[in-house]
Every structure is written in C-alpha cells, then in structure tokens.
Amino acid sequence: MTATSPTALLEIALPVPLRRHFDYLPPVDISPEQITNLLPGVLIRVPFGRQELVGVLLRVKTASEQPSHKLRAALAVIDTEPALDQELLDLCLWAADYYQCAAGEALQTALPVLLRQGDPAQLRGEAVFTLTTEGKGLPVGGLKRAPKQAALLAALQTQPHLTRAQLEQLDIPRTIATTLIDKGLVHIITLAPDYTPPTGPLLGEPSLTLSEEQQAAFDQIDYNRFKTYLLDGATGSGKTEIYLQAIEETLKKGKQALVLVPEIGLTPQTLQRFQRRFNLPVVALHSGLNDRERLDAWLQARAGIARIIIGTRSALFTPLKAPGIIIIDEEHDGSFKQQDGFRYSARDLAAMRAHRLNIPLILGSATPSLETLHNAHQGRYQHLRLQARAGKAKPPEIQLLDIRGEILHEGFSQASIEAIGDNLRKGNQALVFLNRRGYAPALECHDCGWLANCNHCDARMTVHQTPRHLHCHHCDHQRALPKRCPSCNSSNIRPLGQGTERSELVLQELFPDYKVIRVDRDSTRNKNSMQKLLADVHSGEPCILIGTQMLAKGHHFENVTLVVIIDADAGLFSTDFRGPERMGQLLLQVAGRAGRAEKPGRVLLQSNHTDHPLVQTLVYQGYHALAELILQERHITQLPPFRHLALLRAESKHAQVAVAFLQQARQLAEAIQAPSPLLSYLGPLPAMMEKRGDRYRYQLQISAAQRKSLQLLLGQLALQLEAHPLASKVRWSLDVDPQEMA
16 A cells, blocks of 8 residues: 655665665755755665665655655765766666666665765865975986985976875885975875866877778777777787777867776776876776775766776776766676676676767777677677787787697696797796696695595685695685695695696796796785786896786786797686687787787697697687687577576575575576577576585576567566575575676
C-alpha cells in the first residue's frame, strides 16, 4: 500500500549490495525551501540500521511505498552542491543497470574515498615550494657541491613553484627542500584554491613533425562530435604523439582531455611527458595517491582548473567542466575491467560516456582486443592504421628458439645467454621477460614428488627468497619454507621452475659486470619504486632488465636492442578461450620494447612448440593475421564478439551449497527465458580454480545472440536471486561481458 508523505522525501542510493533505493525524511534542521532546492547528486548522511552511511540523492519526491511513520530522517546534507553532476549520475545509473550492480555501489565507485566518508567537496589551496628573494638572487648553477639542492634550485629558477608531487617526479626528497628552507633560499606558500597558472604559450616544447602515415590518421579525427577511433599502431609507431597533438587541438578549443592508462607504473612517465609538452595544469588520478591528493585532483578537474587528467580505470568517472576528448591507451589491457564489486569495463563505458558528451574517443593499441577489431571491421569504429615505426626505428627481428631436448641453464638456452652477452658487450641493454613472480613457481621433494600446495586454494605455493617463504599469489597465504618434506621427511626438497627472482640471481651470476634490474609486483611495491628502478635503464648504461608483464606496457627504452622471452608458450593451452589472444598481445607488446630508437632490435622467443600454428602465424605473419585466425574460430564456436556472455558466480565454504544455488538460479532463469539458439545456459561448472581462499567456486554461463535479451533476463534474475533463501549462504555475483573465465 502506498502512503503519501506530508512532506518532501529524499530518494537515496546507498553503498549497500541491494538493488533498490531508500526513502528518508529530510534532516530536521533543513527548511522546506532548502529541500526543494536540493539537486540530484548531492551527498547526504543517513542512519542505516545501527550505522551511518553517506548516500547519493537521486531525487526529491512526495510519496513513498513505505508508510511515513516507518521512514527515518536523514542526518545531514554534506554539501548543497552535487558531488556528481547529472551527466555522471546518469552514466553511473545506466552502468549499474547494464552491469547488474546495486546503484549505490556503482555511485560509490565514482566518488573519491574522502567524499564517501562524508568530507565536503571543497577545493583547498595547495602548498608549494618557491624561491625567496635571496634564492632568486643566486646565480644559475649555484650549490654545485650539493647536486640535489642544485637540481631543486635550477627547477625553481625555470618555473614559479613546485608541488610535492613535482618534487617526487624530479626524484628530489622533501628533506632537500627543507634544507634550502633552513638556508633561507626556499619557502612554502599556499596557492589560492582557484589558482590557475599565468597564461602563456600553450606548448612547453614543440610538437614533433608527423610522418605521412601519422598525419593521415591525425587528419581524420573530428573534435566536434562523437566518434570512436581505433588507433591501431605497431609498437613505436608514434601513437602517443598523435594523442598529444589531438589533445593540443582539444585545449585550443578550451576543452579538457581525459587519458586512461592501464597501469599505475605508466602514469608518472605519461604525466611527465604531458607536463613537458603543455603549459597547463595536468593531474594524475590513480590508487597510488593518498586520499587527499586524489580528492584534490578530482576537484581540480571538476572546477576546470586541471585541463588534462591522466589516470587508471576509475579515472573514467572524473567530473569534467568542459569535456573535449577521451583517450584510452593500450585499450586491449585486461586491467580496464573491474574484477569485483561493480564489474564495469572502463573501455566500454568510455564509449558510452563519449557518446553522451558528443566528444571523440580514441582507443589506442598495437594489439587491439578482438572485440575492438570486430567493431572496426563492422564500421562502428573508424580504423586508423600505423604500420611503420616512427623516425628511423625499424621493427625488431623475431627469431624462434626451439628448446625441445636442449639442456637449459636455469631456464635459459645457450643461444639466449650468448645473445645477451654479445648485446651487453656492444654497449646495449637487454630485456628478459618471464611472467612469473618469485624465485620458483613450485617447491618439490625430489625423493617422493611431494609439492607444496596452498592449504586454502587449488594452487601451488610460489617460492620467494627475499624474504625466504612460500607465498600463494591467489589468496595471499604465506608460510615458512619447510626444512624437510612433510610427506617422507626427506631433506631433498628443491625449487621447481623459474621465477623472476631466480632469473635475476642467475643473470647476475652469468653477467657479474652488469647491473640486473628486476621489475615485478614485489620489487615495485613502494611509492615511486618503479621510477627509481627505471632511472638506471633510462641512463642508457648497459644493463639487463628482467620482469613480468609490467615491462610490456607502454615503456620506451631507447637502448634496449634485445628482448629474450623465456616462455613463449604460456597461453597456448589455456582453458580460458581468451588465452591465445592474450598470448599474442603480450608477446608482441614485450617484443615491441626492442629497437625503439635508431639501433636495430632483435627478439628471441624460447618455445617448446615452435611449429604450433598460432606461434607460426604470430611470428611470421603478425598480430593481425593471428587475430583474424582467432576471430574465425570464435565465429565457428559462437564466442564473443559474436555472442554476448554473462557469468553468474557463486562461492561457499561448502561446495554443495554453491552448486545448489546455481542449479536453482538456472531453473529461475529458464523459467524467465527458456533455452534456445538465441539464449543458452552452461553449468553449473567448477571455476578453473575450484577452491580459492577456503571457498569452493562454481559458475553458470549465460550466452545470448542479442545483448537486449540478455539484459532483460539478467535484470529479472538478479532481483529474484537477491530474495532467494540460499543467497545469504553464498557469495554470488553477476559478471556481464566477463574478461576472466576463472
């Protein structure tokens, strides 16, 4: 029964996993006029059970399905200005419907942490370092005996002030600034909240001259309307220069640019390149920032102070005062898909946002995803090809090394070792790629065959040496290395296989006169650690880089002329249908690090399956031939992009409970829409890793010929599952357009 409330009511989305909105009475200390003036997107603190939550106002209304005497009053309006404008609010609500997520959880994703906690969305003045009168009087090149102090002084002599973030980018510790403050040469001032740098030339350094191929691609971009462009360029072909010049055109129109990159590690170097090019505020948004830094950057973008915003996946939800263009670099990268909670794809959602804003979207990649290529083939995206490397750089020579039957030295073939040594002696750098962290992927008893398995997952424990321990990379369980085999009590237990940590030690033994630099999740945990590790590489001195896929994305190493891929077969026999596609993307992205400057590059792929059709196609015909081959297979097997998928996942400490939930979910789904060639069901089936973190994991796969019919089914099914008796006994989630079948 609907009861009419005597006063205005607030309809609010709360950060809870329930697919519904909540009605509240207004706060007691707010006038009726203030209530009617409240706009959607305002943040409001409310009581919820025994706790307090911060929700997003969706609308002010006069009636509720709940009796008025059961409604509670909101506690406070946090800020009368909407945190999310109507454009972002509508985008998040659309995405919540599409990805089958509670609206409140989707809206929370779009908000910086401090706003979620109830802080007001107020710009604050930024504390910056600037020269005192005495500091300005020092000659250029002063303080030569203190290089770091001299570097800070030189930087402040070329620009009016430096932020703390800029100090970090220059690798100048704050203690250096403190020293100069004590000397009276530098002091701290606070900029006004709405401070904008003085106007001057737009460019800090001149644009590069585009090649004919680059120019032809650049000339096709229309900045006055929505269109999606696939900038499909070989590694080193100059995609970033096209981004920069497209942003220049956007800035000339008084608009803002939003640039998404896949990894935090890429953000600082991208930020530096953009800051060198443009004399306008550029901000970064990623999880490596503290909460206050992230909120400040977000507010500067909303106010229009920040003209270029660079960030990772969630930066897509940055409010823009004057949106002009969205660019997604390495669009194929899986990190653009959120894998828990609000399981959105930043790439796909960027297309929707650009469409609603009527602005261009550029998707850039040397190895485009098959979905994006298919859209280009169908004419939905404009396909811009760059096939030649920029300048005098030539594509690297790729050579297959058949290692079947060969005695390897800790995973390295003799040909690879000799090639690395020869490359170093010529004064060049080498990159060794191995996509496995740790010292070794397994620990084995050589007498009885026992393997160190995780007690909580269907996975082996990885051996780490620094510090020495066993580590499960799936559930994060850790334990000490055993001295004896727990099965037969033998002391003959040995690491099995290669990890980056082990390869680092091997390379250091083989080439003691050269620096070996390891880049993986373990070596780059600390803030700015990636920049510090890569500083030696950018110096140009001969060295060896050893690392995981973190090295494959977007890095420009001018002196790397040799790439050695230790295990080129990973992904060939994956149980995930996307395995071969990802293998091709990863191998060519890594190979693209070689020979990016004037020196020729060479790539060695160690493989036990050199005659495999996919390997042969990739090496001798290139990624696009491989992509066409896989697309043909996908068409025959009716897999994405030719059909649309959703995964209903369930996990429980008891396998039978998860299976029962999915069995009943399938019955409910089939009652809504019976199986047919247009919509089919598969499962319940165990996940690829059935047990992880002490929970048994199963999934139901739903496949549809049309996106609309899939959405109609999922919308009804989600509401029925939410009310199902078994729903409270399992963890369940819907993943629309899944990128991981695990």
